[in-house]
Amino acid sequence: MFDRLAHIESPPHFTVQKGRLTQKQCAEEHDAIQLHRLSCWVMAVSRLFKRFCGLHKANARIQACPPGYIHRRAFSDSKVFNNGDDTVLPVLIVGAGPVGLVLSILLTKLGVKCSVLEKSKTFSKHPQAHFINNRSMEVFRKLDGLAEEIQRSQPPVDLWRKFIYCTSLYGSILGSVDHMQPQDFEQVVSPTSVAHFSQYKLISLLLKQLENLSFKLCMSNKLEGLNHRPFQERQLLMGHECVSIKANDEFISVTASFLKDGKHMERNIRCNIVVGTDGAGSTVRKLAGIDMRGKRDLQKLVSVHFSSRDLGKYLLSERPGMLFFIFNTEAMGVLVAHDLKQGEFVLQIPFYPPQQNLEDFSPEICEELIFKLVGRELSDINVIDIKPWVMHAEVAEKFISCGNRIILAGDAAHRFPPAGGFGMNTGIQDSHNLAWKIASVVKGIAPSSILHTYETERRPIAIFNTELSIQNFKAAMTVPAALGLDPTVANSVHQVINEGVGSILPSGLQRAILDGIFTIGRAQLSESLLNEKNPLGSSRLANLRRIFEEGKSLQLQFPAEDLGFRYLEGALIPGTDDALGAPEGPTGHRRDYVPSVDPGSRLPHMNVRILSNSSSEVTISTLDLISGDKIEFLLIIAPTDSSYHLAHAAFKVAEEFKVSVRVCVLWPAGSVKQVEAGSKALLTPWENCIDVVDVKMSSNPSSWWDLCQMTDKGAILVRPDEHVAWRVKSGVVGDPITEMRRVFSATLGVKLHNNRDQEADR
DSSP states (O other), X not given: OOOOOOOBOSOOOOOOSSSOOOHHHHHHHHHHHHHHHHHHHHHHHHHHHHHHHTOOOOOOOOOOOOSOOEEOOOOOHHHHTSOOOTTSEEEEEEOOXXXXXXXXXXXXXXXXXXXXXXXXXXXOOOOOOOXXXXXXXXXXXXXXXXXXXXXXXXXXXXXXXXXXXXXXXTSOEEEEEEOOOGGGGTTSSOSSOOEEOOHHHHHHHHHHHHHHTTOEEEEGGGOOOGGGSOOOSSEEEETOEEEEEEEOSSOEEEEEEEEXXXXXXXXXXXXXXXXXXXXXXXXXXXXXXXXXXXXXEEEEEEEEEEEOHHHHHHHHHHOOOSEEEEEOSSOEEEEEEEETTTTEEEEEEEOXXXXXXXXXXOHHHHHHHHHHHHTSOOTTOEEEEEEEEEEEEEEESOSEETTTTEEEOGGGTEXXXXXXXXXXXXXXXXXXXXHHXXXXXXXXXXXXXXXXXXXXXXXXXXXXXXXXXXXXXXXXXXXXXXXXXXXXXXXXXXXXXXXXXXXGSOHHHHXXXXXXXXXXXXXXXXXXXXXXXXXXXXXXXXXXXXXXXXXXXXXXXXXXXXXXXXXXXXXXXXXXXXXXXXXXXXXXXXXXOOOOOSTTBXXXXXXXXXXXXXXXXXEEEGGGGSOSSSOEEXXXXXXXXXXXXXXXXXXXXXXXXXXXXXXXXXXXXXOGGGGTTTTHHHHXXXXXXXXXXXXXXXXXXXXXXXXXXXXXXXXXXXXXXXXXXXXXXXXXXXXXXXXXXXXXXXXXXXXXXXXXXXXXXX
């Protein structure tokens, strides 16, 4: 989240209009100039050295060779996906992070048999991801109260709504940014809100959900039977590493390696589909031979997980926040406050190998770094875990492989900078898009070609979110740059030391040069320089305030991208009157979400009241009209004759396609008395319908059809993942049965044999 920090801008040249520089300030200016000269000298010598000694190196590509391989053969849908063989598991998920666990829950709720392999023997307690955006929380609302449990368990929002920039946690505050706006709590655009909840806590809740679905957690050292019996559904196998994948015309065979009684053993698992949700270093991706495309090694960092209730108590009362960006002459880092009440934190520190190594980040050294950033010692500090990691911005060249049989999701398919929290959230939404499509194939509703629409729809979103994350990461770098630290220059110097003339120097000298450069760079943060009385310091602080006021620093929320992302092609019917063109690119700034029912968009949220004969009044979200437990489309219409006629056509055609459809008749506010007869009588013999009425809110006085920018003669068909498959703004032109056949055929990828008498159907 934080870049390779310390270096200065071009040497500061300024004149003092009032007063004189102190001796210390003159020394600091002299140090800055000397540092700039040293950087220029190192880079100039490097260029000469490369030119005359031919040290330009081609980018080496390391080909990973895991202990397995994929063997491909041709196959057909009929043999593979609906073979009725109980010894073949329909879906095997490799990787038990949030993405894999959410997918296993969604598939199980849809009636698809699946199991999960996890390489690790235990689940990590390292907090990792912690920001859950609106759309992911909407997905969690369908998982038996998961969203509500997260909201009950997370810290109060006032404890994490701000990012704080300071010289130390006990020192001066350089600025702060509040990332919450009043509309974020009014549930106008969504029935739920964003959350701050550590990944390991989320995994714990997901495991409870799986336990409620009769999943069994199996440890490798307690397994018996191995290959002597078919692999069962609803198992989560810990300590099992996928080492090979072979495909034939009947099934895929996955070999999993595990340790039992100190011995390495293997077992073979037969399945129809393999989904790789096994993280950024995905084995499934490597076995499938799928490359990543994008920017590698944006930054190397060390993540220090520690606890201190004393620190949590202090921040709770004095300066609560989610992220603390700390800059001083001794150290710099980003502190993530996962839970102030529990005193749980993660410190992110820039890491510069090979001049630095992991031994430089022992628990004792990390404690000293933490004390420097806090501004005093902590008597109850406990360093729990220290992990290096590398920041990338890459997307897999494809998400689907081996004839729609091997699928990538989550970090296995895309790796983002953590700025904005898009990594886990994009992965959860991958699972949501994928689950109903896999279920449609396994149940024989759609051909396997529908799985390719997962890549068609989700890969552009991943590419967009990659660019947005990079922009947000760059925005984070504007703050150190404003303080006189230019991360790009620091990176260039580090690269020169590694690849240029510095590479021939002894390692100890390389380390000394790097440490010297960073020490001189951090001198720009001294209190004597960074204050309002110093002309240069005053200018820098004014620039910093301007960055915060204009929203140009690191952002937390992106409502337009969070809720407003749209699939332009895939399992949908593009609107004929849409002026699509190229979608607007990411800006890196917060933009408000604008509701839309254009095909591919997420169905807008509005509160509606269910109309029934009972005296109770139940208010729900329009998103609650879509079932999470079955493959069912939703047709939203107004109570007009032509729309009822369209609903009849939709029911008839859905039966032909062997898929369920529900009709929602949405009445305008104030029309309750007209509904006494209800829509059921008008839709007989079909009964899967519901009457609802607009609930007007002061914060959102629009009617449903006004919100959707449609007339009440329009209609909207919504997919099981709550995205619009088709809509017509002012009524169907022509035969509604023909139109519904076209819509379901294109959405499901099913080609009907059209030897039907449509007049007889009508």
